[in-house]
Amino acid sequence: MVEIVKPGLEHLPSYKAALERGWSPDNVRLEEATREQLAAIEVDPVAFLAGLDDPEAKGPPVTLPDGTKVPRLPGFRRWIWDGEAAGSIGFRWQHGTAALPSHVLGHIGYAEVPWKRRRGYATEALRLMLAEARAVGLPFVEITAKPHNPASHKVILANGGKLVDRFFEDAAYGGAESLRFRINL
Numbered sequence: 001m002v003e004i005v006k007p008g009l010e011h012l013p014s015y016k017a018a019l020e021r022g023w024s025p026d027n028v029r030l031e032e033a034t035r036e037q038l039a040a041i042e043v044d045p046v047a048f049l050a051g052l053d054d055p056e057a058k059g060p061p062v063t064l065p066d067g068t069k070v071p072r073l074p075g076f077r078r079w080i081w082d083g084e085a086a087g088s089i090g091f092r093w094q095h096g097t098a099a100l101p102s103h104v105l106g107h108i109g110y111a112e113v114p115w116k117r118r119r120g121y122a123t124e125a126l127r128l129m130l131a132e133a134r135a136v137g138l139p140f141v142e143i144t145a146k147p148h149n150p151a152s153h154k155v156i157l158a159n160g161g162k163l164v165d166r167f168f169e170d171a172a173y174g175g176a177e178s179l180r181f182r183i184n185l
């Protein structure tokens, strides 16, 4: 069985072990994020966990891949859990609107540890996260995925997503072409 959990101290050893195996929960900043998280867990595990749950955007600005800093949106992260850490799924939004700034690549992002892929976990995790997005009052969510990421496309389509746009990511991300999907809630 797979579920999404609010990250807690009881989940941390398994999550940390996944980072130590080289997995990154961040599809944009990859190894850099893995290193940063391991360091943060070492310094103050409780503060690290608290920072993952930030529906009022109290946290520090977000650093984009080119180093630009932008204000943090309200958001929270859940860990994909099957008795062990299986992945991470995050949700961010703006209060009162479904719109996102152009430098925010979708409302929801996810990553599965490589050794637990192709078990339906990401599809189920997204289904569960959509309920949380509905609960904050959004009429739809947008999710972006690169054209060459069929696994992610399948996860989105299996949850009722429709392709709505082809666009170029902001220069801060390198300007690559990407796809925007929408899921009505």
Ligand SMILES: CC(C)(COP(=O)(O)OP(=O)(O)OC[C@H]1O[C@@H](n2cnc3c(N)ncnc32)[C@H](O)[C@@H]1OP(=O)(O)O)[C@@H](O)C(=O)NCCC(=O)NCCS
Pocket (backbone or CB within 6 Å): 027, 110, 111, 112, 113, 116, 117, 118, 119, 120, 121, 122, 123, 124, 144, 145, 146, 149, 150, 151, 152, 154, 155, 158
């Ligand atoms: C995308 C990702 C989250 C999918 O996780 P997952 O738990 O393996 O997904 P699921 O098991 O729910 O699989 C979804 C579908 O994609 C298919 N799939 C999985 N990996 C695939 C691959 N490499 N190529 C083609 N299809 C693939 C699965 O077979 C399944 O299809 P099915 O329902 O027809 O069988 C995972 O591959 C991952 O973490 N990738 C790196 C990070 C990433 O790309 N995140 C998304 C950014 S938009």
